[in-house]
Amino acid sequence: MLFFSISVSLLAAAGSVVAAPTLHHHARDRENGTLLLIGVNIAGFDFGCSIHGSCHLSQVTPPLTSLGGVDGVGQMRHFAKDDGMDIFRLPVGxxxxxxxxxxxxxxxxxxxNYDQLVQACLATGSHCVIDIHNYARWNGKIIGQGGPSNAQFVSLWTQLAEKYAGTDKVIFGVMNEPHDVPNIDKWVETVQAVVTAIRKAGAKTQMILLPGDDWTSAEAMARGSGPLLLEVKNPDGSTDGLVFDVHMYLDSDLSGTHPDCVTDNIDFAFQPLATWLRSHKRQALTSETGGGNTSSCEKYLCRQIQFFHENADVFLGYTGWSAGAFNPETYHLSEVPTKKGNKWEDTALVKACLVRKPSTSG
Known part of the structure; x- marks a missing residue:
C-alpha cells in the first residue's frame, strides 16, 4: 500500500498532452482500448512486513488451504475463469x-510454500508477479545505502531467477514501494544490478518491473526516479521487458488508507505519466491501485481504469489491491471474493471496475 501524501492542490493540476510515436510493446502490439494484463494482488505471504522492511514471520498468513489459510487458489481460479483476469501479484517478504x-x-x-502459490497462479494460465514486499529495506536499513549490500539483494534475485527462468509468465517485481531513499542514483545502481543478475541467471525474456522512490508513485515517476531509471538496461543494452512499476490510490491523501475516493488521478498523475512514457517509448504497469467498496470509489476507480484502457499503448495493465488473506469484513480495501456454495461473489468494486468487460477484451 502507498503511504505517502501530496498536496491537495495537485489534484486539480492538469497534464499537457503531446503527440508521440506508436510504440512496439513488450508482449505484442496493442491498440488503445485493450489492456494486456488485468488482475489483483493475492496477499498473505507479505503479512507482518512493515514499511521499514521488518517482517515478522509469525504474522505470515499464506493464502493456501494446504497451509491452513484461505483459499487463494480458488480465488485466482475464479478471477481468471469468471472475470477474465490474467495477472496476479504475489507479495512476499x-x-x-x-x-x-x-x-x-x-x-x-x-x-x-510460496512456490505453491506461484504454481497455482501459473496453472490458471495467468502471469504471476513475484513481489518482494520490503520497501527497499531489511529491518529498517536501505539496500546499498547502509543496509544490505547490493550483492546480498542480488543473491536473492539470482536464486529466484534461476528457479523461474524457464517460466515465461513469471514477472519479476524487483521491490515494493521504495520510499525516502536518500540517494536515488545509488538506488538505480541497485536496480541495475538486479536486472543484470536476473538476465544472467537465464531469465532472458521475462518482464521485470522497475521501482522508483516515492512509494513508486505514478504521480512522481516522470519527474522523480523515472529519468534515472530510463538508464537501466539489459546486458545486451536493450530495454526489452523492462517496465516501470507504479502505484496510485484514490483517497484524500493518496495513501490507500481510507475507504472513500476523491480523485481518478488522471489529470495530475496518469496523463502526465502517459505523455512521458510515450516520449521515451516505454511502458508501465500499475501493480497497486484500489479503494473501498463505496460509491465514490466505484466512480473514480472506474474512470481511472477506463483511462488505462484508452491509453493501453503505454499502460500494460493493473493489479488491484487486494484479495488473498485479508478479512473481507474488516479490511477497507478488500477485493476478496466470497464463496457461496460452488460460486464466488465479487466485491462491489471488483464487479464495477476491475473485471475484464466484454467491450474491452482482447
Missing part, C-alpha cells in the same frame, strides 16, 4: 524467503 538469513539461500520450506 524477503525475510520469509530466506528464513531471516540475509544473503543466504532460499529456505527450502518457506520458498516451497
Amino acid at each position: 524477503w525475510q520469509y524467503l530466506v528464513n531471516k538469513k540475509l544473503g543466504g539461500d532460499l529456505d527450502a520450506e518457506n520458498a516451497g
